[in-house]
Amino acid sequence: MTKKSLPITGLLSLLTFAFLTLCAAGGAAAATPLHAVSSFAAPGTPQLVSLATANTDPAAYWTPERMRTAIPGDVLAGKAIARGAASGTANGAVEAGPPVKIASPAKGGSSSLHQDEDPIDHVGKVFFTMGAFAYVCSGNAVVSDNDSTVATAGHCVNEGPGAFVQNFVFVPAYLNGTAPYGIWPAKALYTTPQWRTAGDIRYDTGFAVTATVHGRHLADVVGASGVEFNADRGLSYQAFGYPAAPPFDGQSLKSCSGDATKDPINPQFKAQGIPCDMTGGSSGGPWMVDSERDSFQNSITSYGYPGARP
Numbered sequence: 001m002t003k004k005s006l007p008i009t010g011l012l013s014l015l016t017f018a019f020l021t022l023c024a025a026g027g028a029a030a031a032t033p034l035h036a037v038s039s040f041a042a043p044g045t046p047q048l049v050s051l052a053t054a055n056t057d058p059a060a061y062w063t064p065e066r067m068r069t070a071i072p073g074d075v076l077a078g079k080a081i082a083r084g085a086a087s088g089t090a091n092g093a094v095e096a097g098p099p100v101k102i103a104s105p106a107k108g109g110s111s112s113l114h115q116d117e118d119p120i121d122h123v124g125k126v127f128f129t130m131g132a133f134a135y136v137c138s139g140n141a142v143v144s145d146n147d148s149t150v151a152t153a154g155h156c157v158n159e160g161p162g163a164f165v166q167n168f169v170f171v172p173a174y175l176n177g178t179a180p181y182g183i184w185p186a187k188a189l190y191t192t193p194q195w196r197t198a199g200d201i202r203y204d205t206g207f208a209v210t211a212t213v214h215g216r217h218l219a220d221v222v223g224a225s226g227v228e229f230n231a232d233r234g235l236s237y238q239a240f241g242y243p244a245a246p247p248f249d250g251q252s253l254k255s256c257s258g259d260a261t262k263d264p265i266n267p268q269f270k271a272q273g274i275p276c277d278m279t280g281g282s283s284g285g286p287w288m289v290d291s292e293r294d295s296f297q298n299s300i301t302s303y304g305y306p307g308a309r310p
Contacts, residue, residue: 058167059183070136072244072280076155077303080201113277117253121222124172125242128165138241138285141224147217150208152284154195157206161199172222176251184210204302228296241282250281
């Protein structure tokens, strides 16, 4: 498969006007949330805002105990959803793409909507701190000229609106507390201006550029997914993530598959969704086109609706 290689600057420039689907991960305490994907189109918007990190030694900070007790970062996206729902429109005036439908878990949780997955080298867990709290999300290494780029949710790199996070690390192929390819600290974080300044859920996407580890770049060690922008809506996806809120424990990779449809609960977000029962901690995980773990990434997990019904 030929993958689209983009320099990090080009990748981030495209992000400001491309349709990038953003899926939903539910609230931290939700047992069976419904995932939604939001997408955006913002021609003419400014470049992404960024922060060069100045962490002392984030890899040393993230002990196995801190990783196990990290709070699912999805709680940070909940504030943006509440703002947008209360106002009746997504924050900001930029028009996004067409709306999306959402399906929900089976009643009583009798039928699981997720699948257990073996680790994927380039998919992993994201850890970071904000204030006094430690958080966890998911992420994926994507193709770029710097061979060091991780795609994740905007709320996993920035409070939205607010400060950038600290002690950001990516742990590819995480499984049961192990880091088979090491811990990769970020040297720069990126998000959209709309997320950074207004916490606009339609722009809840972000990237991290990782430092080299033992002189090697991230993609040279674990590989990377190609990225695809401006794809059609209503595609078939396989979404990967590390749900950490009950009934999950965040120790292994899960996935959900389905055709993306409209979000009827908050149509102003112009979002798409698929049925999924993954919980908090899965936000930032990649959405792969055509339900294939090695296909192009076109989405990231962003927000969801606990207990929602179609």
